[in-house]
Amino acid sequence: MTAVPTDREQQVLDRIDKARRRRAKVREERITLSHGSGGKATQTLIEAVFLEAFRNPLLEPLDDAASFTVDGAALALTTDSYVVSPIFFPGGNIGDLAVNGTVNDLAVSGAHPLYLTAGFILEEGFPIEDLLTIVNSMKEAAAAAGVSIVTGDTKVVQRGKADGCYINTAGVGSLLRRDLGVSTARPGDAILVSGPIGEHGITIMLARGELDIDADLVSDTAPVHSLVSSLLSAVPGVRGMRDATRGGVATILNEIAKAADVAVIVDEKTIPVRTEVRGASELLGIDPLYVACEGRIVVVVDGAQASLALDTLRAHPLGAEAAIIGRVAEDPPGLVLLNTTFGGTRIVDLLVGDPLPRIC
Amino acid sequence: MTAVPTDREQQVLDRIDKARRRRAKVREERITLSHGSGGKATQTLIEAVFLEAFRNPLLEPLDDAASFTVDGAALALTTDSYVVSPIFFPGGNIGDLAVNGTVNDLAVSGAHPLYLTAGFILEEGFPIEDLLTIVNSMKEAAAAAGVSIVTGDTKVVQRGKADGCYINTAGVGSLLRRDLGVSTARPGDAILVSGPIGEHGITIMLARGELDIDADLVSDTAPVHSLVSSLLSAVPGVRGMRDATRGGVATILNEIAKAADVAVIVDEKTIPVRTEVRGASELLGIDPLYVACEGRIVVVVDGAQASLALDTLRAHPLGAEAAIIGRVAEDPPGLVLLNTTFGGTRIVDLLVGDPLPRIC
Numbered sequence: 018m019t020a021v022p023t024d025r026e027q028q029v030l031d032r033i034d035k036a037r038r039r040r041a042k043v044r045e046e047r048i049t050l051s052h053g054s055g056g057k058a059t060q061t062l063i064e065a066v067f068l069e070a071f072r073n074p075l076l077e078p079l080d081d082a083a084s085f086t087v088d089g090a091a092l093a094l095t096t097d098s099y100v101v102s103p104i105f106f107p108g109g110n111i112g113d114l115a116v117n118g119t120v121n122d123l124a125v126s127g128a129h130p131l132y133l134t135a136g137f138i139l140e141e142g143f144p145i146e147d148l149l150t151i152v153n154s155m156k157e158a159a160a161a162a163g164v165s166i167v168t169g170d171t172k173v174v175q176r177g178k179a180d181g182c183y184i185n186t187a188g189v190g191s192l193l194r195r196d197l198g199v200s201t202a203r204p205g206d207a208i209l210v211s212g213p214i215g216e217h218g219i220t221i222m223l224a225r226g227e228l229d230i231d232a233d234l235v236s237d238t239a240p241v242h243s244l245v246s247s248l249l250s251a252v253p254g255v256r257g258m259r260d261a262t263r264g265g266v267a268t269i270l271n272e273i274a275k276a277a278d279v280a281v282i283v284d285e286k287t288i289p290v291r292t293e294v295r296g297a298s299e300l301l302g303i304d305p306l307y308v309a310c311e312g313r314i315v316v317v318v319d320g321a322q323a324s325l326a327l328d329t330l331r332a333h334p335l336g337a338e339a340a341i342i343g344r345v346a347e348d349p350p351g352l353v354l355l356n357t358t359f360g361g362t363r364i365v366d367l368l369v370g371d372p373l374p375r376i377c
Numbered sequence: 378m379t380a381v382p383t384d385r386e387q388q389v390l391d392r393i394d395k396a397r398r399r400r401a402k403v404r405e406e407r408i409t410l411s412h413g414s415g416g417k418a419t420q421t422l423i424e425a426v427f428l429e430a431f432r433n434p435l436l437e438p439l440d441d442a443a444s445f446t447v448d449g450a451a452l453a454l455t456t457d458s459y460v461v462s463p464i465f466f467p468g469g470n471i472g473d474l475a476v477n478g479t480v481n482d483l484a485v486s487g488a489h490p491l492y493l494t495a496g497f498i499l500e501e502g503f504p505i506e507d508l509l510t511i512v513n514s515m516k517e518a519a520a521a522a523g524v525s526i527v528t529g530d531t532k533v534v535q536r537g538k539a540d541g542c543y544i545n546t547a548g549v550g551s552l553l554r555r556d557l558g559v560s561t562a563r564p565g566d567a568i569l570v571s572g573p574i575g576e577h578g579i580t581i582m583l584a585r586g587e588l589d590i591d592a593d594l595v596s597d598t599a600p601v602h603s604l605v606s607s608l609l610s611a612v613p614g615v616r617g618m619r620d621a622t623r624g625g626v627a628t629i630l631n632e633i634a635k636a637a638d639v640a641v642i643v644d645e646k647t648i649p650v651r652t653e654v655r656g657a658s659e660l661l662g663i664d665p666l667y668v669a670c671e672g673r674i675v676v677v678v679d680g681a682q683a684s685l686a687l688d689t690l691r692a693h694p695l696g697a698e699a700a701i702i703g704r705v706a707e708d709p710p711g712l713v714l715l716n717t718t719f720g721g722t723r724i725v726d727l728l729v730g731d732p733l734p735r736i737c
Contacts, residue, residue, distance in 0.1 A: 048499045048503040094527060096545070102534075132454055171422060173410050
């Protein structure tokens with residue numbers, strides 16, 4: 018018979034458990050595609066390799082952007098590399114994706130996006146015309162988001178040593194709100210998504226032409242900074258936001274549950290999914306909850322202001338189809354539960370493999 | 378008979394000429410390795426494609442880092458992607474190179490390096506052990522330079538779609554001096570280099586094992602921030618600095634001549650080059666002036682303070698073999714002249730091809 022631990026003992030056990038989880042270990046000897054999925058393997062790699070080596074208080078929260086103060090100015094800094102394949106797809110290309118993605122990471126961190134860097138890795142033989150198209154999309158995306166691309170770098174690798182064009186963008190923003198973060202989610206909060214999910218990921222899959230599916234679908238790539246800023250000015254009860262990219266909304270919900278040590282309970286029937294996305298997902302045998310978006314945010318808000326948040330999102334063109342998809346509860350902490358359309362309840366865990374590589 | 382233009386007419390002609398040069402055009406239909414050399418083709422690509430699209434006053438100077446003010450704080454922002462092959466080489470690896478390179482771009486721009494981002498593009502199958510080695514080198518390099526890696530990103534591409542590991546770093550620094558820039562070089566100024574040139578590039582070439590040369594040579598990769606900071610505090614007459622990477626010291630000298638519209642006159646016999654570098658360069662048929670360094674700076678300083686600058690550099694471990702290598706003159710503007718060891722004088726132009734691809 019085991020004695021039930023006291024509160025204090027439980028705290029100690031929790032701390033040990035946390036420490037054990039922290040000392041994550043990559044079991045594989047080599048990098049696999051799963052390490053890039055945004056799911057479990059990515060998280061283990063980040064914790065066991067990057068966090069372990071670089072460990073510092075600014076990196077530790079593993080937020081979409083790091084925040085710090087320089088000479089009195091509160092700043093946010095973020096980076097993302099883009100390796101999407103194919104480079105051109107319905108609704109966008111690697112160029113606007115690279116600008117919007119970094120703008121969005123700054124925006125959901127509560128920062129006003131200002132300046133971007135652009136680093137290109139080009140493969141020998143890449144058509145200059147394609148490069149011009151990409152760069153012009155970046156120009157337009159930057160103008161739409163009100164940011165300037167102020168510095169850059171170009172490397173060329175030999176034919177066969179890369180896949181046409183990779184782009185890295187880093188972004189600096191002025192931090193307007195320091196109190197935001199999904200780790201502040203608490204029981205009673207509501208969870209919203211700003212629009213239909215999975216459109217970017219499914220669009221990319223279809224653009225690869227490996228499936229014989231024709232669907233009237235375009236990527237949702239868009240800069241969410243103005244959507245975020247109207248939300249923040251109208252709804253004081255916003256706790257935190259994330260943009261759902263790799264790993265989809267399911268990954269964000271797990272991040273919320275783990276960061277705040279709360280339960281996230283979601284109603285499947287309330288999650289907006291376009292018929293085309295649902296259909297293609299079924300054919301692919303994947304859950305749209307795990308499919309990348311590039312212009313959708315997940316918002317945690319004080320439950321009492323859920324309708325206000327919903328109305329505010331819906332009043333913006335990018336949030337017209339926003340929905341309240343769930344709520345935060347006390348138990349079971351760290352888990353995401355989904356009430357399915359069929360009346361059951363299941364745990365939504367982090368992605369283990371990578372059914373959709375190179376989505377962004 | 379053509380009339381000699383008046384001063385005013387000359388100014389107009391110059392402006393037209395400058396505008397013509399500005400509207401650079403990439404003649405090739407596809408990216409070649411030369412576009413990544415740091416030489417003429419790179420410059421044309423940057424001007425015709427990137428500058429043309431992104432054009433803004435912060436990007437325009439095409440300095441090592443962009444500088445701007447956010448909420449009263451003067452900042453510098455820079456980025457570089459690293460694709461060096463091989464990834465491991467005598468004296469370092471892609472990891473410390475990626476940290477030092479970005480630290481150096483900030484330092485020579487007159488900024489105190491603070492925060493770095495790290496974006497990894499990994500090839501499926503890349504050994505985790507190699508990644509650990511690289512990441513630990515980054516950790517040590519960051520500690521040595523006093524910077525923190527505060528945010529990052531990892532992408533994985535399929536086997537054969539990249540070359541093991543590419544790294545992008547972006548860096549933010551606090552701008553200490555806003556008056557620095559090689560465009561402020563003026564006749565009478567002296568030009569110094571902080572140490573022997575070409576060691577990084579030749580080390581990489583030898584590490585590729587394609588040449589049957591054994592040389593006792595290691596990369597000069599190092600963070601120059603403390604060398605720069607002692608120079609700036611001791612020598613008020615420093616006009617500007619650049620770190621000589623791709624394209625080597627010759628490229629920097631050309632950048633000085635063009636940015637300040639002055640002549641740069643260099644004495645070959647004063648340029649420090651190790652015997653091993655000279656020997657390997659001769660075998661390779663390349664000029665060490667064009668070979669990459671990763672821990673050397675080129676300094677433009679008021680001629681009256683040349684000895685002071687030399688002594689200050691030499692008092693620092695990274696500048697022990699510093700030398701005064703040339704001077705700034707009025708004519709011919711925009712050109713670099715080299716007084717050769719054999720007594721002749723020749724023009725040192727930008728590199729046209731790329732004899733040493735993927736050096737950084």
